Amino acid sequence: MVTEKKMHIIEKAIELFAEKGFEGTSIRDLATRAEVNVAMVNYYFGTKEGLFQQIVEESTAVTRNRIDEITHDKTLSEIEKVDLIIELYVDRFLAQPDFHKVLQQEMLVTKRGFMHEKVINTFIQNTNNFNSIIEKGIRKKVFKKVDAPLVFATIIGTVNQILKSKKVCNVFTGHAADYDAYKDEQFKKRLITHIKQVIHSHLLNN
Amino acid sequence: MVTEKKMHIIEKAIELFAEKGFEGTSIRDLATRAEVNVAMVNYYFGTKEGLFQQIVEESTAVTRNRIDEITHDKTLSEIEKVDLIIELYVDRFLAQPDFHKVLQQEMLVTKRGFMHEKVINTFIQNTNNFNSIIEKGIRKKVFKKVDAPLVFATIIGTVNQILKSKKVCNVFTGHAADYDAYKDEQFKKRLITHIKQVIHSHLLNN
Amino acid sequence: MVTEKKMHIIEKAIELFAEKGFEGTSIRDLATRAEVNVAMVNYYFGTKEGLFQQIVEESTAVTRNRIDEITHDKTLSEIEKVDLIIELYVDRFLAQPDFHKVLQQEMLVTKRGFMHEKVINTFIQNTNNFNSIIEKGIRKKVFKKVDAPLVFATIIGTVNQILKSKKVCNVFTGHAADYDAYKDEQFKKRLITHIKQVIHSHLLNN
Amino acid sequence: MVTEKKMHIIEKAIELFAEKGFEGTSIRDLATRAEVNVAMVNYYFGTKEGLFQQIVEESTAVTRNRIDEITHDKTLSEIEKVDLIIELYVDRFLAQPDFHKVLQQEMLVTKRGFMHEKVINTFIQNTNNFNSIIEKGIRKKVFKKVDAPLVFATIIGTVNQILKSKKVCNVFTGHAADYDAYKDEQFKKRLITHIKQVIHSHLLNN
DNA sequence: AATGAATGAGGATTCATTCAT
DNA sequence: TATGAATGAATCCTCATTCAT
Numbered sequence: 001m002v003t004e005k006k007m008h009i010i011e012k013a014i015e016l017f018a019e020k021g022f023e024g025t026s027i028r029d030l031a032t033r034a035e036v037n038v039a040m041v042n043y044y045f046g047t048k049e050g051l052f053q054q055i056v057e058e059s060t061a062v063t064r065n066r067i068d069e070i071t072h073d074k075t076l077s078e079i080e081k082v083d084l085i086i087e088l089y090v091d092r093f094l095a096q097p098d099f100h101k102v103l104q105q106e107m108l109v110t111k112r113g114f115m116h117e118k119v120i121n122t123f124i125q126n127t128n129n130f131n132s133i134i135e136k137g138i139r140k141k142v143f144k145k146v147d148a149p150l151v152f153a154t155i156i157g158t159v160n161q162i163l164k165s166k167k168v169c170n171v172f173t174g175h176a177a178d179y180d181a182y183k184d185e186q187f188k189k190r191l192i193t194h195i196k197q198v199i200h201s202h203l204l205n206n
Numbered sequence: 207m208v209t210e211k212k213m214h215i216i217e218k219a220i221e222l223f224a225e226k227g228f229e230g231t232s233i234r235d236l237a238t239r240a241e242v243n244v245a246m247v248n249y250y251f252g253t254k255e256g257l258f259q260q261i262v263e264e265s266t267a268v269t270r271n272r273i274d275e276i277t278h279d280k281t282l283s284e285i286e287k288v289d290l291i292i293e294l295y296v297d298r299f300l301a302q303p304d305f306h307k308v309l310q311q312e313m314l315v316t317k318r319g320f321m322h323e324k325v326i327n328t329f330i331q332n333t334n335n336f337n338s339i340i341e342k343g344i345r346k347k348v349f350k351k352v353d354a355p356l357v358f359a360t361i362i363g364t365v366n367q368i369l370k371s372k373k374v375c376n377v378f379t380g381h382a383a384d385y386d387a388y389k390d391e392q393f394k395k396r397l398i399t400h401i402k403q404v405i406h407s408h409l410l411n412n
Numbered sequence: 413m414v415t416e417k418k419m420h421i422i423e424k425a426i427e428l429f430a431e432k433g434f435e436g437t438s439i440r441d442l443a444t445r446a447e448v449n450v451a452m453v454n455y456y457f458g459t460k461e462g463l464f465q466q467i468v469e470e471s472t473a474v475t476r477n478r479i480d481e482i483t484h485d486k487t488l489s490e491i492e493k494v495d496l497i498i499e500l501y502v503d504r505f506l507a508q509p510d511f512h513k514v515l516q517q518e519m520l521v522t523k524r525g526f527m528h529e530k531v532i533n534t535f536i537q538n539t540n541n542f543n544s545i546i547e548k549g550i551r552k553k554v555f556k557k558v559d560a561p562l563v564f565a566t567i568i569g570t571v572n573q574i575l576k577s578k579k580v581c582n583v584f585t586g587h588a589a590d591y592d593a594y595k596d597e598q599f600k601k602r603l604i605t606h607i608k609q610v611i612h613s614h615l616l617n618n
Numbered sequence: 619m620v621t622e623k624k625m626h627i628i629e630k631a632i633e634l635f636a637e638k639g640f641e642g643t644s645i646r647d648l649a650t651r652a653e654v655n656v657a658m659v660n661y662y663f664g665t666k667e668g669l670f671q672q673i674v675e676e677s678t679a680v681t682r683n684r685i686d687e688i689t690h691d692k693t694l695s696e697i698e699k700v701d702l703i704i705e706l707y708v709d710r711f712l713a714q715p716d717f718h719k720v721l722q723q724e725m726l727v728t729k730r731g732f733m734h735e736k737v738i739n740t741f742i743q744n745t746n747n748f749n750s751i752i753e754k755g756i757r758k759k760v761f762k763k764v765d766a767p768l769v770f771a772t773i774i775g776t777v778n779q780i781l782k783s784k785k786v787c788n789v790f791t792g793h794a795a796d797y798d799a800y801k802d803e804q805f806k807k808r809l810i811t812h813i814k815q816v817i818h819s820h821l822l823n824n
Numbered sequence: 825a826a827t828g829a830a831t832g833a834g835g836a837t838t839c840a841t842t843c844a845t
Numbered sequence: 846t847a848t849g850a851a852t853g854a855a856t857c858c859t860c861a862t863t864c865a866t
Contacts, residue, residue, distance in 0.1 A: 041840090047840080108314075109226060123374060150397065168333070195360075233856085436640075436727065449852050449853075455850080520639075520723055521639045536785075562813075566772060570772045577741075580741060603768065606772075644861080657826075657827055658826075660861075665862085
């Protein structure tokens, strides 16, 4: 099936972009790793940038939509929403660390204006959703008066920091340098617990 | 003077690397922006990578040494040390946002193995220093029993997240998209306050 | 057909290497002379050095194998073998003067260690084969007690000397400077006759 | 003293040109090996080619003049002249192998037209001188009717062949690969003896 | 007389892409 | 639909040379 080959290329591309960055990855590298013809990438995605866009666009959507959902869910309390969002981020980031590394690179590097804009806008949208939750909590007096957007930065920032390097994580956990902490369920729980504790004691009274 | 031209090139290089990444920056770009001959970069730094190394090596040293100093200062209490480190990071990152963007990229991208290793190792050293402070505080019962390395990740992660995009900061602050939030003393105070609050309520009892 | 273009490049490369040497020949030169794109050379041969290796490796094999054959042929007397080798060298060198100029350069210049080694080793192998013929002749008392390896040096040296410059040959033959003596069957016979006479009177009694 | 430094550069240049060829030797290489400033070479010799010319011109003169002398010496017989020329060549080539390697390269490579011409012309002049000796010998019936210019090619060719690679010589002599056969008086005698035997039995009756 | 700094031209190579099949 | 061959533009880097001092 066609789509399968396309997906295969996308997977390998995410790997490579995460390892080497967009500019650092050549189409030849990718063709080799994905075991396809050099011309395939252009054939399927038009441009190297086209491939990159497809990767970014497809995958930001899921998280964005889920956050939207959580934000507007009327059955959840504010703190429940915050907790869900924390779990969501840790979960998704650890499940697809390569992809989120690519996103982080894209936020840092402004060169590819269009892509950068897109990622930033998604981030702003997520921030706004999160802010609205916090502010509602503040109005309801269940949360302390905190700096809402910076709270979001703290959550995302912590996860991103963890994502930066497996090697650093292994220094924390005492594993060998090549151990894949991201796949360790124990480590995931530890990270969620930490962030929740930090955010709870920051948001909640007593 | 010799050093002046070299410094000028380094400055412009940091700008460009931050904007476009290492691979995304061509020596021609740099020569144009720095208004020097293309051959100058190789003349001064041998290689594009040589220039990159010089940038990274020179500048990681300062923060690393300062953290070392703070860690081993016997006149400071643990919470004072934590506060100083928070201030240090916010201060340095906002003062040299471009440079720290370059560092972040280098942590993400593993391609240039040697550099990656170097940056990671510096980070590990800083983490270890910070951990020792927290653990001493825990032993003294001035700090709650927290996950020390993740606390560090939260601090650095928050600052890095802020650093990712001026544009996002301006959404927080209500400024126009091109406003330079990093140079705004008000914003800096706000960021320090936020992080201190988060960390204090996480570390300290009541 | 694919091989045709590759062969065409190789031919023109031999010409240029013979004229200008390896380092003196630029890929641009070659691309121009062979009327192909600059990228073609790297496309086909990977490296300029790769092209060079292919040229050398392919072409040393033929002579080496033929000498091996002659050496171990049981139907030939020693003097017949010597004569065949003389004819072989003159024949091949005059037929492909450019290629053998390239080989000579490679023996002189030690810079490209790997290639130099290869050519030298082939030469040593040929020398050893030749020596074994001479020594057998000496044992059989059909040859005088001569310095076998130097006899080989005399044969090859004479041909190489001729190869060095068409212009010098034309001084001998009384032709105009641009006449191609190497293609002159008369000249070839003259050269073979000379070498055989020299070697015969050196090797044989009376 | 000035001339000393110049000579020093020339010596190192001969070494490098012999190792790497003209194009393969960079002025920076040379400046490093000779431990002088990069600008010195241009300062003293104008151009890289200027340096090369000076090397070639200075040193061809000596042999050329000596051959002229021998040729026109009325106290010597023809065979004595031939013997002296053989000794002269072996002597000079083994004494300055690097320099003669450079000359050989120059004969092979036609790129630097002017230099090539010069070396070839010197060679032709030497050939003509030698021819006149041989022809006189033939007229006097002390020599057989031989192909004079090819006799010269045999002499020079043999020495040049030896010069091509120390390594090959060591295979003859049974020394280790890095032994300097050219400085071995024994080897020199052996070479002279061989060439004289070859030429004598070719030229002389009985 | 001598040199460190600087440079334009050109070196080999790799790039993303296109095209004929 | 899929691909090997081919390419022009751009890559980093090195070159011989010059110039101000």
